[in-house]
Amino acid sequence: MKTDKLTKWSNMQLPNPFKKVGYGIAIICLGLVVGQQIVGIFPEWARFLLSTMLLLGLLMVSLSKEKIEDEFIISLRSRSYQFAFIFGLGYTLILLPLVNYIADLIQGSAYSPVKNDYFDVLLLMILVQLVFFNKLKRCHC
């Protein structure tokens, strides 16, 4: 019974039209986030809300089914999640501290540990997943 529920949850996907909705939300939020960086009129809570909505929009795209969702697409999707997960960990644990260390070395300042912003890491992971998934699909056309 528990295994059935787990399987059901692990296969959770949204219908295909949600992909367009997700892209719409993500583009609007991205526009507002970029605008905010230039103009800077939104309060802190609104910036947090926009960042969260941007991630949720991209998550919606990521979870939406393709028009024909078959076993091959499912295998490409799982490979893209695997790649994004490893890339995210590699970025957070190796690349970011390394770049920070080199930058400190060049500037001649003392080594300062990096503070990881979860938004950056999550955004990177989800973008890597979407780009890699689309790239894999195009490779097999």
Added chain:
Amino acid sequence: MLKNTLKVQRAIKDITQDQLAKQLGVSRQTVNSIEKSRYVPSTLLALKLSAYFRVTVNELFELEEDD
């Protein structure tokens, strides 16, 4: 990867990848990837292919020597 005779079977039936994909309810990319031995189909899809072409799975798919 498995060798397969999908392209030959398709030529015998004179159907395109797209037509075969529609018959099996999969995408054209799936058919193309199987044909080019870049993707090994599930047992279910292999059986569907075998039923569609009226040949055995062993006639459709063959192990490579190094498998």
